[in-house]
Amino acid sequence: MSDVKRTSKRAQKARETRRRMLAAALELFVQDGYGATNLQDVAARAGVAVQTIYFVFGNKRALLKELVDVTIAGDDEPVATMDRPWYVEALAAGTAQDLLRAYVTGATSVLERVAPIGKMLDGAVASDPEVAALWPHGVNPRHVVQQRAAKALVGKPGARPETPVEEAADLLYGLLSPELYLLFVRERGWPRERWERWTLQTLHAQLCSD
Template sequence: MRQRTRARVLAAAEEEFTEVGYVAATVARIAARAGVTVQSIYSSWGSKSALFRAYLESAIAPGTERVDFSGAISPGHPREVVSQIAHLFRAVAERSGPAWRLYRDAAAVDPEIAADWQQLQMLRRGTFDILLQSVSDRDLRVARPVAVDSAWAIASPDMYELLVERATYTLDAFEKWVGETIAAAVLRVVQE
């Protein structure tokens, strides 16, 4: 599938999934919205659940075939590294908050999506492991696995939903909270 057509299908999928949710969404309506055949969607993605995953990935990292955050953080002072992580997470959350919520909700009713959601959570955890590689063990106040788990929990889709969508934090306030909370949880010395 050509890139333009793929982008149209993913935009149509976003509209369909956002409007009616995963369970009620149909590949036929997505195809009609995108101006393609149902068969072309199945040929490219294989299933509605695979298309749903592609929609989530396109929300996280638009315009790419794969989500990859290696190299996203520049080495520096541990506090600066954590600030970069908070900024990166804010950008991802801003783009993909609704998609995360739809995926989580679909996981509650579809075993295939539930298994994929669990895998995605482990991939997200692995991403925090990669992002925290720029912080040396001597700068951590906790063991590295605990630091990774802490960042993974603090900078999570659930925290984004709670603080931005429910408690009405601005994105700037949310980014600041994520950075300060991760720093307080994992860094040996937090310097202003």
């Protein structure tokens, strides 16, 4: 076997092990809470030595940070949200209506993954104040994502005339929030399709001219 093939197999095995550890952490953090879960629990669930978790992630907080990043992205590829194909394609749509349609569909897929970990994250911050430092105050990454989408939207044919970018960004930020998604889908039992349809109709009424 060539050195290249051996290296490729090792890299693939390492990636699979990393994914297994992240999946175990997600299950236990959501099920038992971040504070109540120790790395020995995660290691046992993932079928690895606890030293492997320390070697790969460094500590429990770093494991949580990567878990959140991967959950938002939907995979472990090092690609930022604003460089993701669904986001780029949505913003490249020819009209405001088409942009909103593609954007709401893509954002709903993200919410479907992210919303269930919101309560766990709140508990993590409460049990370990240093967790909050993983996401510095001042710049809200989710608002930055919505602001770029809003800027693209208001410049498209079919956008409501003279809608300020900040207003459009606030509407996207509020209506496409994990909190609102959980309220309707988990608490009130709306199917994803109903949520997506309602959100699109509401944003369309506020941001489009027809």
